[in-house]
Amino acid sequence: MKILDRLPYSTKSTPPIVVRGRSVPVKPHQIIVWVSVGVADLPEWDPRMPAFPAILDTGNTFTFSISQSQLIRWAGMRPALLRLLGNIRQGGTFYPRHEADVWLHPNAPGRRDRRADRKPLRLPLERGIAVYSDTASPPPHLPLLGLQALTENALHLTIDGQRRLVWLRTPDWRTRLIRWLS
């Protein structure tokens, strides 16, 4: 199943994204995806869960990282509602790991906007998500979806640097064929 279909990114600055009335800059070479965050025991997708942008960051070695204020304002969740599973350490500072699932929204094919008529894909994250304190330096301007989230869920990512397009899909016959051909 395709989750991201010809998702564009740019080598130049692009217009900022407006999240809950706040303008968030997008830098060149940033792949922007739309996500929601929910408790792990949510039985199924709830359309009332707010969606917000995150950076797909394959250089990030964790699953998903978000600041406390983004979690509250954008995801509509308080960290205290999420079970504590442990910590991460980044740049010598500890941040808590909370149990949560990330829901990754499909994009409108060829566009950065999310596709509202399709359900998002749930990404169960065994090690949870990292929640930065708002005093973290430097404060993250967008949440990060790291490589570990894609790996844990066996997703197949393709980046076409020539056309500046991104595909992401769950394993199926196409991914098996690509693997066989490569």
Place this chain on the structure above:
Amino acid sequence: MTEIELTDAQRQALQAEQGKPVDVVDPATRQRYVLLAREQYERVRALLEPAGAPEPPEATAEIPPGILRSQQAFWRALPELLRHRRNRGRWAAYHGDEQIGVARTRDELIREVLRRGVSSDDYYVGRIEPQDQAPWETIEVEPIHARDVEELPPDS
């Protein structure tokens, strides 16, 4: 750290050096040491201690005891769970030392946990995959993010 009191000669040498480090020699072994003020030692301490020295525990958020106990039970059971190939990629749930079950999806196990009325601070659900780090251990994350890198103009 062991504490040794200064001799009069050492105190006089330190005063004469006005805060600079003082060379000390053990006459029996000829081993040389450096005597320096505590404030100076604290500045270079990180360089002298072995890498990976444990951080003070108060800096970390504390895992609820029931979750930690369940994580430890999962970790102890993981080698045995991995011995059965059909378990690979499945999930296992623990309530303290008790295994609640093994299932293809985490949802099935969470439903069972809720059905049994287990408190949210008393269970853990882990994936049955080879892992090199226990679930409760702190995960080191690369500190540099692309988002924080600004392209600076060339020097003029």
